[in-house]
Amino acid sequence: MATVNPILDNTYDDADERSPLILGGLDYAGVTDEVCGIWEADKPPKIWFVVLGAAISLLMVLGGCVGHLLMDGVGVWGNNNPAYWGWPIVNFVFWVGIGHAGTLISAILFLFRQNWRTSINRAAEAMTIFAVVCAGLFPGVHIGRVWVFYWLFPIPTEHLAMWPNFRSPLLWDVFAVSTYATVSILFWYMGMVPDIATFRDRCTTKIGKFVYGLLSLGWTGSARAWHRYEIAYTILAALATPLVLSVHTIVSFDFAVSQVPGWHTTIFPPYFVAGAIFSGFAMVVTLLVPVRKLYGLENLITIRHLENMNKIIMATGMMVGTAYGIEFFIAWYSGVPYESYAFYNRAFGNYWWAYWIMVSCNVMIPQVFWIKWCRTTPWFMVIICVFVNIGMWFERFVITITSLCRDFVPSSWAYFHPTWVDILMLVGSFGLFFTLFTLFCRFLPVIAMAEVKGIMPRPKDH
Amino acid sequence: MAEENTNSSTDENSKLIGLVAQFDDPDSLVQACDQARQAGYTKTDAFSPFPVHGIDPALGIKRTILPFIVLGIAVGAVFIGLGMQWYTNGGSLGEFSTDESPVFPGYRFKISGKPYFSLPANIPVTFEVIVLSSAFATFFGMWFLNKLPMLSNPLHRISRFKRATNDKFFLMIEQADEQFDRGSTEAQLNQWGAVSIDECRRDLTDNNLPSWLRLFALMGAILLLLPPVAIFRAMGMTSRAPRLHVVPDMDWQDKSKTQTLSPIMMNDRYLFADERVMRAPVDGSVARGQLDADTELYEGIKSDYVPTVSMTTPQGSVRTGLGTQDEAEAAPPVEDVSMYVTEFPKEITVDEALVQRGQIRFNIYCAACHGYAANGDGLVNQRAIALAGIGKAQWTSAKSLHDATVSNAEKNPLGRIFETISKGRGTMGPYGAQIPTADRWAIVAYVKALQETGIKPVLAVSEEDKSGESEASDANATATTPEDKTRPTP
Secondary structure, eight states, X not given: XXXXXXXXXXXXXXXXXXXXXXXXXXXXXXXXXXXXXXXXXSSOOHHHXXXXXXXXXXXXXXXXXXXXXXXXXXXXXXXXXXXXSOHHHHHHHHHHHHTHHHHIIIIIHHHTTOGGGGGTHHHHHHHHHHHHHHHHHHHHHHTSOGGGGGGGSOOOOTTTOSOOOTTOHHHHHHHHHHHHHHHHHHHHHHHHHXXXXXXXXXXXXXXXXXXXXXXXXXXXXXXXXXXXXXXXXXXXXXXXXXXXXXXXXXXXXHHHTSOOTTTOOTTHHHXXXXXXXXXXXXXXXXXXXXXXXXXXXXXXXXXXXXXXXXXXXXXXXXXXXXXHHHHHHHHHHHOOHHHHHHHHHHXXXXXXXXXXXXXXXXXXXXXXXXXXXXXXXXXXXXXXXXXXXXXXXXXXXXXXXXXXXTOSXXXXXXXXXXXXXXXXXXXXXXXXXXXXXXXXXXXXXXXXXXXXXXXSOOGGXX | OOOOOOOOSBOSSEEEEEEEEEESSHHHHHHHHHHHHHTTOOSEEEEOSSOOTTHHHHHTOOXXXXXXXXXXXXXXXXXXXXXXXXXXXXXXXXXOOSTTOSSSOOOOOOOTTOOSOOHHHHHHHHHHHHHHHHHHXXXXXXXXHTTOOOOOOGGGGOTGGGGGGTTOEEEEEETTSTTOOHHHHHHHHHHTTOSEEEEEEEEXXXXXXXXXXXXHHHHHHHHHHHXXXXXXXXXXXXXXXXXXXXXXXXXXXXXXXXXXXXXXXXXXXXXXXXXXXXXXXXXXXXXXXXXXXXXXXXXXXXXXXXXXXXXXXXXXXXXXXXXXXXXXXXXXXXXXXXXXXXXXXXXXXXXXXXXHHHHHHHHXXXXXXXXXXXXXXXXXXXXXXXXXXXXXXXXXXXXXXXXXXXXXXXXXXXXXXXXHHHHOBTTBXXXXXXXXXXXXXXXXXXXXXXXXXXXXXXXXXXXXXXXXOXXXXXXXXXXXXXXXXXXXXX
């Protein structure tokens, strides 16, 4: 380890030199030691077991709910006339939205040469994949007969003897989400191979050597391999960038292509994408602040990283707020009575409470990030980010439920009531998410070591 | 400090692959690479924990062709993505249709009158197919070009080399290089600033897989083949055994089907005396809106009529459609025409609106056979007669309603026309289930109106003018019979 760097606060911008992204005077070996230390420790911290235990308990609740659902059918949910799309799609869109930050950080910030992404992209990508797993669960079990899930895909089966309808947004969704999950996993794994090779070379146990040896594919860090690897990484980033925008666009088509007042608007794609980035970044902050504290990664995930993310949260939060405003304007400007009523009803109808939770959490609360103390104080930003995710869940709830419960025909109006299965499945999906994330923290490189080393100043420059 | 190693390049146990020199920082590695290239070495490689900038020109690495591979795959994916959607959903351009394809026939959805294939609706899936294929091409193409995975590499046997993924930088000059010379190369590496030099040796004694591994791999491969073989076998043969029911309560639902025995048993006896699943209404009960005791309105039969035993019941006149008119004429039912009403029931108000309603219903239900002018030239009738003419169908011509037997109010009173519509007559089927009572009376009114005119209404004239089948003068002449309109074959 090198000498301790005197700079402790890297959130001030100095016109003369770039603020360092890595603190504590870490050199290459120091970065490796910090990141590998998490995994090389004989025992993880006690709190890790507590979190894993709680997460597995919730996961078992989820498993029980899914089993109950499969045995008894989708009637165990509260979905019923007129709200045939209830909590399952709310949860689906919520999780898919969260799953957008990882690829955004990896791909879009990579293309924009935002070097600060290197400390957070691995954890964010992992979070993306786990969120997409949670998201895929809900439409997966919603199809009723899950054992013939392959009917969703254009696979010739004698049993069904027909093809999917390629003009349906729901089918686009199948393609978009499965492509997104696949590409995210490829991107995540490819980025992780050099770091898994580091694990392989430092591993002392036989099982570890075998598993990490297999996963690292024999990576040696050859310059010829790095050359192709970097180009491949850029291509994947260039592919993932339009992909990440397309996925939530297509998710919004599920709503926007239908005729229901409150859904049938062209603003949905950009509005959904902004919301997805907003909620995804909030989830990254919520996860990384405790991870950073727990594993002592303050030198790698610095306050500057967190501050940058909070700035993005505030920016996207205001985009979402603008979208809320524009929706109201268009509802009035279009002169369509159904549309006007749908939005009046959102704010002042019998779901007013959900609407105002959404507006408070998404538009008002993130405004505190204008104050520097708020966006540089870890415990405080976690609270704000939890509010953001509550708000984003309610956004999907408001869009789905209020529109369906007040559609064209007043005789079919109703009030939606979730069942206990709805509630436990939402809670249980957090169990699935945190189980995967906790295991990831323990067994895989949490920070992209190779990428962090690449943006560090070269030793001779000192 | 260079390591002293006096081993010859090849001995019995191992073969020299190359020399690996360690450097402590990226800049000295780049300089060493540059010097190695200038010294004429071509079979070189550098190893670093992260991509070092400037090493590609220093080592003389050519730009990879990976982007072009990905481009090729992406362009192919455009056609695959669009082609898949066109084939499965929209295969209907010109004469070509995929619907009848022997393998994987297409399946077209008609939705809201939209075209089967329209580019905007097919863009999202095409885009996702492009991205997915390109991502696979990038990922697998990169590993393929890098000749990875390569799990056994002599480099990994050098203990110092383990830091190549941590914080040290290495340059390897391969023994296969023409310039390579054990002693002079090592001296050069030292001169270029190598911190240490190792030999990279391939262990020749440990090349073979353990013998048990081969056996296990073979057995595993065979075992893996069993499930697909079993599936293909099951697909390729017939079986008398019922297929597997994954979730039985969907295949065998807890319900009773119509016209079956009741499953409800009590003391080994059927709970219901008639043993049926279906329950008849309680005697004398009438379902809401189903009271049809008024025979004048609902059957066209006088309310004060008392049937005699010898009379043919109205039900007897319903035929299955297989009988011919000859048969009906051969044994004409003894009919008491006096039982039918001769006036419209009091619930029906005969006015222009009723006749117009009758026209609409007549054109929907009756004109297909009887023709718009009711002279028996409906398209179905024409076609069926044509088919009957070449022996492909058995058909009794639909009657012209201007025929004396139909239009005669004595022989065919209003009630009888109503009954004909409701219950059918001869080979004509019953329409009572399809047409509500009031509409049937409306049709009766319209039929009577047609018969009053006696000639073709304007509608029929214009129809024939459009078809251009007959001369204009012919069309203006007297009513044509079905036989006149019959053409030999289509």
